[in-house]
Amino acid sequence: MQVEEKKEFTPLIVAFCCNWCSYAGADLAGSNRLNYPANVKIIRVPCSCRVNPLFILRAFQRGADGVIMCGCHPGDCHYTTGNYYARRRMTTLFSMLDYLGIEKERTRVEWVSAAEGVKFAATMKDFAETIQKLGENRKLRDLRCEK
Amino acid sequence: MLNTKISKEDLERISGVNTRKCMKCGKCSATCPNFDAMDYHPHQFIDMVDKGNIAPLLESKAIWTCLSCMACLQRCPRSVEPAKLIEAVRLAVVRQQGENRLAAEDIPELLDEDLPQQAIVSAFRKYKK
């Protein structure tokens, strides 16, 4: 029997950030030189309510190990109510994903304001560590995409 | 002979205090009810540990005269908590000496009506093995 050599696992994390709060928070983390893992990749959306559950499913399908969605704090949404819709949608989606076998820890919703650079970096660091511990995600993965 | 090799890092680890957080306002020494009986004062503990000047603190009277009343800890606006650092210095010394500085039976005659209860309890903690 052949023993496969184990490569060190670096998780792939997709972060959806709303333009007005969290993306600005990420920018602030950047200008304050607050380090967080490089495997976190940010996608900018106008508002957290723009995040279609399909995007998250697509990310898992294409090989993401964790997906985090960040928006303005409840009550502070630039579009008044967008993050409330997002929160409901994600609660439903995440419980469905949990049912499908994608652990609850692999998905997260965080509220990060434009002034919370420190929180942004800390959140991303913590999330990346959590995913690192959970290991690779195989569920939902489209095997045809793999090389 | 005391081991003077106790480092700033040791003390910070024992106490959980980050001396860098101090903004040197002096609130701790302003609050201290036993200031006059201490040869080194709460704000000096933070400052001296921060600078690595620890040997004089190990030899000081202050670690035994600190009442451990925690007033400095309570009032510190930056949550530096000097009382914990003083406790750490004291512990560092107590662990090395391994002897009682005061016999339990000596304590009743030292009792003072005006002494706060907390000071008596902390005296037991300091002096009892």
Place this chain on the structure above:
Amino acid sequence: MQRIGVFVCWCGTNIAATVDVAKVAETLKSEPGVVFATDYQYMCSASGQEIIKNAIKEHNLTGVVICSCSPRMHEATFRKTVQAAGINPYMLEIANIREQCSWIHKDKEEATEKAIILGRAAIAKVHLNAPLTSMESPVVKRALVIGGGIAGIQTALDIADAGFEVDIVEKQPTIGGKMAQLDKTFPTLDCAACILTPKMVDAGSNDKVNLYTYCEVDKVEGFVGNFKVTIKQKPRYVDATKCTGCGECTTKCPSRKNPNEFNMGFDNRGAVYIPFAQAVPKVATIDPDDCIYMKTGKCGLCAKVCTAGAINYEQKEEFITKEYGAIVVATGYNQIKPTEFEEYGYNNYKDVVTSLEFERLMNAAGPTGGHLLRPSNGKEPKKIVFVQCVGSRGQSCRDKSYCSKICCMYTAKHAMLVKDHYPDVDVTVFYIDVRTPGKNFDEFYRRAVEEFGVHYIKGMVGKVEEEDGVLKVQASDLLANAQIHMDADMVVLAAAIEPDKSARPLATMLTASMDTNDFFTEAHAKLRPVESPTAGIFLSGTCQGPKDIPETVSQASACAAKVIGLLAKDHLLCNPCVAHSNETLCNGCSTCANVCPYGAITYEDRLVMDKGVRETRRIAVVNEAVCQGCGACTVTCPSGAMDLKGFANRQIMAEVDAICR
């Protein structure tokens, strides 16, 4: 197939030090559709922009990807650049390889790899970009200023000066704000009332300025250029159009035991009152909680003495709805009550006061007529202790984390004024740091020490206790390494300042963002300090952060300049990234209209050709001038008919794919 050009910016060493920019450009060149890729020191500079323009023309580019700083920084700059070279400004995408890559990573290999992936995502998105054109919307040429303190007054007067109408909403019965309560102002020591009241009168008499006092903002709808605001007029129980401000009712009112807010509760006022003599508008207001007639139905003395017949106990609250092009927030600050700092004894001893209270005790129009007397016994104090940084610059739960900025200077002012009026009074100031950055500020502080003999001691006060009517102060003197015990007749606490409580709900109404301390956030900390990130919302004064009067006034005027710039335009270009519905997919279910926060979606019966069948269907139609492009409707649409231009489902999906590749 798009013809895409990739431009990688070094940003000096900001990017180039941690990202191998040449490698990024080289690797991205092999992406499908990329026909040109290069790197340059500063893409945003004139020569950098020239490179982009030339490449667009030379290589006949249809899409551009710039790997540089955050799009929040230079997206607008680069959109203009590509437009100047003849392609649609929305055919541009920016990969943020500075804030999200070079600045946060140290390992060059790791950072380069991430930069390449971010570049790929942007390229994948550009492939699906479509040219977008902005709609125009008209601008209502009127501004609303919320808050009638010195900041609000200054902003309003400057806007009015430019010829635009401006309304001030003030929740108190008079404009003037905190500055009206102050005695003298540092560093020149001119009297606050002397410089403020003429401005209040100006605001009251200017044709272009409309005062809504004793009013609150109830509801805000709309968007930049077209806000619709509902203002709640609280009942004064006095007809403001009839009241002459003679003050007869205020002297006759038999309900006399109501603490006078203007004098910080040091004296009492009637239930019907005019806050102070120079109030604008000078109109009486009845406090229904204090009024005997309101509570028992018996009295009515004020109505009897009012020769103008202005008293109206039946007045109800009214709602006024008006349209505005711009909204200015000038909600100001309050000084905290240091009740949680039990070591200073503010709760227990009358002679321990906050500096704003002290201000009233020193004021010629104050409760003591400007004669400094101890609140406990009405005698002159001989020793006064000032304590700075009470509740500021701390990390514990009772402290504010920030420096309140004004305390060092007003404490020096108080100390100096006391020494000036009563040279034999002993004045001691306990400080942590004395912060005096400002024109003539440090000179002012030094004068207090050198000329007036104020004692400055570095250290804090740990305990204040009263014994036989004397305050015993225990404090540290850090330079002498000593603990000192001194007597004092009064202790003045320089308590922290915090944003007004009304600011948080207002921010929610305006959808303007705030920081964790409830100060409004500016659009850019350095380059756009008087604008909120929300278009059309501007910030004036201390609602944005602690400020002294000179700074507040300059910010207020800067804010006015920005508002004038907006109101001077006849039309605004709307954001073209708006929702639109695909008429062949829409089934007219109304789900999207229910989630739209702007009411931008309506329904129309339209003739639709679908797979060769022609029929009339109920279709969702988006009003592009009203839609703000949040995308709530796109996700909620069950048939997938709604999509957002610029952030289309396929575009975001392509980004996800590129990142996960």
